Amino acid sequence: MKKVSIKDIAQMAGVASSTVSFVLNGKARKMRISETVEKRVLEVARNAGYYPNQLAISLRTGKSKTLGLIVENIGNIFFATLAKTIEEEAEQYGYRVVYCSTENNASKGKELISMLSQRQVDGYLITPAPHMEEDIQQLVQLQRPVVLIDRYLPAVEASHVLVNNTDAVEQGMSHLFSQGYREIGFVTVDLDIMQMEQRLDGYIGALSKEGIRLNKDNILKIPYTHQRDEAVELIATLLENNPHLDALFFATNYLAILGLESINRLKMSIPQDIAVISFDDHDIFRIYPPGITSIQQPVEAIAKKAVALLMDQCENGENKIEKAAVELAAKLIVRGST
């Protein structure tokens, strides 16, 4: 009923609480505790069903062995996979992860950072929402371990690891070109995120390399605060207004899913009427006939690298931290849609 503390164990075993602590932490040898006492303490602790109070430990040691992970939306498969992989990776180092979503809302992001700070996380893994620069900069200035994922902020001196977005899009575009598609629409989201700009740059760059003139009408920027149906409508309108389009490039998986609805609604068929390719993979893309070609981010590699960088900062303590900027290559998954 009442939780048992180290003090209770000490009393029951007839020793001081420091002795119990030493034994329970395997420092019996180092602290020259006799085997007799050690055994007795261990025995008492087990019988009493003792388990340590992590709060007290963290308070005393100043290490919570916890990392804070802030993503855009834990509901999206990309972030969910990222979170899961990061969690597994962190576990290797003996750290727990607590995760939360910004929904791309800066003020929510600010709150989350504050909440994580109050909970004394040892380090921060952040996919920054727009306008979170100041808050993150502050963490960096306070010398807190921080690694940005999936995006980076030019204004902030923090380590980051992300996919090479421009290259990835160009890779996808080359594939489309090689399949004979020339009139390619690009659907992205109207968000001021570096990563989205890079993807758009990749699109524009690929066109120019191929000697195709950029047609602004082929680019659709969907407001981030869209309702599902409105977005579907917008994409459908793009297709109707531009019948010359033979392929659509979606900048993220959730846009592509909306796009599939639009295409469905127009009774167009993939890839005969329109080819489709999406950034970020998704379960649906594997199943949805005829299979949707996508650009798969190396989620595992990103997670591993990010955690490694963060651990480095955490363990390195007072030494000045070097900032690392890591870019990884994406992988094209060709399916029936192209």
Next chain:
Amino acid sequence: MKKVSIKDIAQMAGVASSTVSFVLNGKARKMRISETVEKRVLEVARNAGYYPNQLAISLRTGKSKTLGLIVENIGNIFFATLAKTIEEEAEQYGYRVVYCSTENNASKGKELISMLSQRQVDGYLITPAPHMEEDIQQLVQLQRPVVLIDRYLPAVEASHVLVNNTDAVEQGMSHLFSQGYREIGFVTVDLDIMQMEQRLDGYIGALSKEGIRLNKDNILKIPYTHQRDEAVELIATLLENNPHLDALFFATNYLAILGLESINRLKMSIPQDIAVISFDDHDIFRIYPPGITSIQQPVEAIAKKAVALLMDQCENGENKIEKAAVELAAKLIVRGST
């Protein structure tokens, strides 16, 4: 750089730390702190960038204002939605949620409970994996607030809230009957979970009510530890061996998704060759042509009720806790597949 504590603020403001605590907790009035002092403390605290150490607060007060949520797999949309809703709901009560997945593995579940206990969560929300009875029973015996979700354990005296599985399946079956389907296969998972048995019961009950003789061959239990491909293969085999089947009822969404692959592989078309209905909704079901009929659990209601019950237990403190058993009704979403 160095974190500022309440003691630092006290020193800077020239008052005792207790005074600072009172002011910061809005108890200035109650403790008759003069406005002069109050203002000074507030000012100093703000300038120093003070934020409270949640660990210390929790240690002192004995309340972590944190709930532990253990689900089967946070990657599954059903649990992800559940988790998100629970999080939002708990926030209303001023609680945070830390969540983790069992992967239906009892030993992992045991570890998770232990980890949550060490972190001093105030209450537990658990979707129990098979064989977690003893561990959960222990929590209950220790009078810890516990609410089971989505499933329940007959052997454990704990509050639980879940959908009425039997009714839900019967509802789906009636729909199939009304559409003229008679030869209905049932694909479930070979897991010893109450909830799955109830769904199977619903299937069997519906058949008998309709006066259809139960054909054991129409039931497929897929081993839980299946590889993706093996499961797809098993379902395909079921279809090949039983050409008389005109509809398939999937007991969970991930099984249905596998089933769609099987059906695809056999080049069968939905609903002409085979009708499909699934327990639990999924994004894919809305998109996948011609739309997959599904049984949608009232996730929001479940989350709300579960959190409410748990909060009740948490706040009620020492008073004996009444066990509640809540069953909610599911909703049939009819789409093109039936």
Next chain:
DNA sequence: TTACACTTCTAAAACGATTTTGCAAAATTA
């Protein structure tokens, strides 16, 4: 003048652990 009541704040204990320091007894050395 003493007693009492307010007002305004402080001191100290407590939460549950870790860790440094201290100290008696036993063992070793001189």
Next chain:
DNA sequence: TAATTTTGCAAAATCGTTTTAGAAGTGTAA
């Protein structure tokens, strides 16, 4: 035998809060 070292544990400080008890100082009444 005395001095020194080692052994084996206990005491106490500490982390950052909250909270209870109470200490000064001032005003009021008997």
